[in-house]
Amino acid sequence: MNDGASIDADIQSGMFDAACDLLGVGVFVYDRNDCLVFASRQIHRFLPIPPDVVRPGARLRDVLGAIFDAGIRYGIPPEQRHKVINREEWISARISAHWREQHEMVERLGKDRWVLFRKRRLPNGYNISTLSDVSEQRKQEEQWRADLERVALTEQVLDTLPHPLIVKDKNLAYVAVNKAFCAIHGSESGAILGRTVWDLVDAENATRIDTSDRDVLETGIPFRCEERIVGTDGSHLYVVTRKYRIGSPDNFILITIMDDVTHIVEPKEEMAADGVTLRATTRFRKAEVCFDPVREAETRLLLQWCQDDETDIAGKRILLVTPTRRTEELLIGQLQARGADCGAVRSLDEFYAVLDAANSYGVGLDLVLVDDTMDGYEAIAEAGGLSVRVVTPDRIGVDFFRALVEPHAAAEAMPTDVLTPSALFDDWYIATDADAMIVQGDIEVLVAEDNQINQFVFSQILEGMGVSHRIAENGEEAVALWRKHQPRLVLMDIAMPVMNGLDATLEIREAEKTLHTRTPIVAVTAQALNVDMQNCLDAGMDDYITKPVSPDMIESVYNRFVTQRRAQNAA
Template identity: 60%
Template sequence: MNDVASPDANIRLGMFEAACDILAAAVIVYDKNDCLVFASRQVLRYFPIHADTLKPGTRLRDVLGAIFDTGVRYGIPPEQRHKAVNREEWVSAQISVHWREQYDAVERLSRDRWLHFRKRRLPNGYNVTTLVDVSEQKKQEEQWRSDLDRIALTEEILQTVPSPVIVKDRNLTYIAANKAFCTIYNATPEGILGRTVWDLADAENAERIERSDRMVLETGEPFVLPEHVIRADGSDLYVITRKHRIGAPGHHVVVTVMDDVTALVAGAASVSDEGDTLLRVPGGFVEGQNCFDPVRDAERRLLLEQLGAEDLRALPGKRVLIATPNTRIEEILVGEFKARGGDCCAVRSRYEFDGFLTLAAKHGLAIDLIILDDNMPDYQAMFDHGQDIATRLITPDGIGPDFMRALVEEHELLSENGSPLGDILTPVSFSDDWYIATDITAMLPAAVGDVEVLVAEDNQINQFVFSQILEGLGISHRIAENGEEAVMLWRKHQPRLVLMDISMPVMNGIDAAKEIRQAEELTGTHTPIVAVTAQALNVDMQNCMDAGMDDYITKPVSPDMIEAIYRRYAAGKLEKSVA
């Protein structure tokens, strides 16, 4: 048996020391008798003890005592660090930790220094301890937490600011939107963040807003504009919109603040002509975005009318459960109840309903009101399950894709006494009328029909929106449900303008436009055709232009958008025809 160290032992020890230096880690090894076997040079960086203390054979107790004598105190809970510490008690506590099979902790040695301790007890009784300085990492973590706290505080402040505030990144994507701005669109932050103005505004306003955003982003010059906006609830909002660029180069963002001056404008309207106005705006207010959705408003009123006025007044602080399979109803009621101060959520099935009530009872949460949709499968059984809770049954017939039909039926029932919905034109079908088909070549080139606008749209909700807008503008119109019907009605009525949805059944809008253009080649006439698209994709626009269309607009449409298109293409045509 040879107890002499092997010839390459020193080489291995040197390599181990070099590895510790490269890793910036201190390593200490004790044997099963708690005597020091090895300590790397890095240990002296962390503990200001004498080098002789780290010689092989030194007892663990003596090493700990030397560390204590330098004033270093690790392993002490923060709440006890201000108290006096007994030397023997501290050494004994560290020996106890030393004998654990595993130990892993980050200890703070001073105000700005942290060490990561790792201890492992091997099966042969040896203990290996590593120490790594993680001061920079901890400083970054503290800075990160501090930044998060500041961000949370900033967001809280933004949410309470009464004026709408939004922030867009250098790609003009919304990255922040406060509650006042979301209220304008009746939207949630999730429905706005990550999107662009093209997703929220009509094409004309989106182009105008993006142009000013890019000017501010590129030049850094502030932008100011008085605007008149129609909120989603139909009310007027007069604002002074201010845009600023902030941030470092390469990380600029555009901050838009809309100072609400509605009260001043409304007050000015009540001042007599002899008095001074409350607010003077050179050039007046620019007509901005129209966020009002007549279909959604009609749906909202239809739903709320089925609930008692007392229930609506008592909503603040109440817990409300909505059971409906219709996501549109869920969105409207949850948003409405939360806006009125209620704590509200929704379920979409009998399984979710039963599970929710069971879980609420288990945690002692009382449900104050249940809104139950009678379109819900097994709604009667659900009504019985929640019989101990105030339950209101709603019959929202037609809300969603069939809402247009429900409105028309209501209009017909009220037609004798006058419908509050105004005159609604029921979408035309092939069997609603008859006409004599003539050879297109025999039609007069200058023929102008009695219908000003032909709308080709297959979605009933969008049909209703077009009808309401055109009726409000006093423009006669007809509606086609597909491209084939659009061509037929174009031949029959020779409208002054065609608004053509490009995605329709039977025949799409692009093929319908091509057929109309082929027919016009024989007569020498030209009807302006404007494409209506769900999103402005370059490939869609090119296909529309190739089919002979004159222009395009994107959904959702607004009265301002339709009026602008009508004035551009149809109004001028009418004046020429009259002349």
């Protein structure tokens, strides 16, 4: 009878274990005395504890102690995770939670791993605890939350735009509109979304808009037109409408952007026939997407021939005579920005033609700028009745380089009311401090260890601390990974194949002389003799720890060489 019961129990235990494997969960079953009755094989995927600890009959306290010793600290509030945790206090807190009728929590074990702990106390006193990996679900939740934040931010950005913007689906129904578009129709977005253009405007305009929408959706060719839109309040809006198709073939989306140009155009009665013209007061200033110090220095040095303490060019009529397009581009934009009414000619014939035309209309020239690189410029310089100033762009030579290299010296030769080239270089400097050029790596700790069991121990401890790390199996690989990742700390085993830890440290220290950096290296050795410790220090290591390592030992080293150093740099 006993043999039969034992066989049945083994079969049931095996089936239970197989079910746990299929479900991917780890299961503990404790009796009313907190002694272990069953532990599935899956628990070793979650908890790095020795197999003999989870044998039937083991006490709950002993299992929790083994979990603590393996570096796992679940159930600790976030604000206390960086403090030293007392072993007995942690075990007592876990036993207290163990005796709740129901208990559930999600804990982060490692950098990217989340585990769901569930406990249920049955009426007969037995306790069933399960562990399941919810990392993918947690990542999806975080991604979903990030997507919602991006959507909310995008909506805020679109509503801030002064130009109307519309998004339509493949059925040409409105799926997104901003406030500027809603203002045209005098409606809220809720009254527009889900509807079509046929619900918002008259049949004639709806036909025109619908036709262009469908053409863009079918062909993918962008559409552009100028429109005058009359709002519900009777106001006129002049826009340049552009339509684009985006998305995949099975789910195209139509984007319509209306650039509001009302403030820079002069309306005409018949816009469809004649269009609009720019207002007379409209001036476009040239701008660039990048700063060119050479061009800026050259422009400022050229301007010193155009402006001095006695000449205010604002409102003046200025004619530039130059055969060089670059000189024209540099000066005309600057003169216009300073309020001058200016233009340029490329030859003597063009100059005299402009002069005759100006005289015939009774328009005088306040200043003529003549480029001395043009043939015959002397004739203009000697002309009577004109205020002429000679510009010498080809002879800025030394002054130009002084403006780049010694801006303050070059400024002495320039008028006081002209911006000096030094303004260009106030934010420019050459970094000579090596620490300013150090780039932190993409991992925090590099572990050089050839023993697989010790590798596993290091990984579990560092994952439990939430520290990113890489494992090197020998000294040569450690040097290669150090060069690639530039970690903040290296834990270096001394006795390794291919290259030992001492030689690897010497090679790293030699490379750091060129890079002007220094990575803390802590020796991990099974020897505790003074001579071995001195060899580590002589090789350039910063400290040493002895095996077997513990979570408290690694956490102490990490705080001393990484956390405290980061805090000092921040200060």
